[in-house]
Amino acid sequence: MDLAAKCKVVTETWGLSRxxxxxxxxxxxxxxxxxxxxxxxxxxxNRSDLDLxxxxxxxxxxxxxxxxxxxxxGRDGVCAVGAVISNKYMADSKMLxxxxxxxxxxxxxSRMQGEGHTQRYIMHDNSVCQKKNEEDADRHLxxxxxx
Numbered sequence: 528m529d530l531a532a533k534c535k536v537v538t539e540t541w542g543l544s545r546x547x548x549x550x551x552x553x554x555x556x557x558x559x560x561x562x563x564x565x566x567x568x569x570x571x572x573n574r575s576d577l578d579l580x581x582x583x584x585x586x587x588x589x590x591x592x593x594x595x596x597x598x599x600x601g602r603d604g605v606c607a608v609g610a611v612i613s614n615k616y617m618a619d620s621k622m623l624x625x626x627x628x629x630x631x632x633x634x635x636x637s638r639m640q641g642e643g644h645t646q647r648y649i650m651h652d653n654s655v656c657q658k659k660n661e662e663d664a665d666r667h668l669x670x671x672x673x674x
Contacts, residue, residue, distance in 0.1 A: 533567055536560060541583060551587035551594070553604040558587045562608060568616070577616055584609045588626075606630035 540560040550556030564580035567573065587605045594602045606626045613622035 533563060536563060537579070541579075546586060548583075548586050548590040551591040551605055552601055553608070556587070557583060558605055558608060561587065565608065565612060565616075577612070581609075581612050581617055584612060588629075592629075603630055603633040606633060 537560055540557060548557045551558055553559055553562060561580045561583035564576045564583070568577040568580065584605065588609060591602045591605050606629045610623055610626035610630060613619040613626060
């Protein structure tokens with residue numbers, strides 16, 4: 528990893544923003560910077576990278592706590608990265624419990640939303656099948672009349 532590039536990314540995404548999280552996602556947001564620092568720590572063993580990564584995760588956690596984004600790139604991504612860092616690298620059982628609890632809540636909400644989507648698709652499929660059956664019956668009746 529190029530140290531200058533890492534420093535530039537961190538400065539532009541965290542330092543210049545005055546540590547203000549606008550987008551907390553792993554894909555495009557500030558959590559991505561936290562993940563970059565976490566991976567840098569794994570390579571360099573530079574404790575300041577880990578500490579800053581954890582600080583950024585906590586900021587993302589605060590901003591995302593009321594989010595409806597239930598993909599890995601959203602709230603549950605924050606909780607997953609926070610749990611890994613707090614457990615394996617920070618030995619912070621209080622924060623680990625916090626992130627695991629929040630992750631489970633988000634996962635449950637996601638599962639329930641998924642069930643709602645599944646039910647809508649099933650209802651949609653049933654109505655499409657019913658409509659097709661009605662159209663077939665209409666065609667059959669029209670054919671009988673024309674004979």
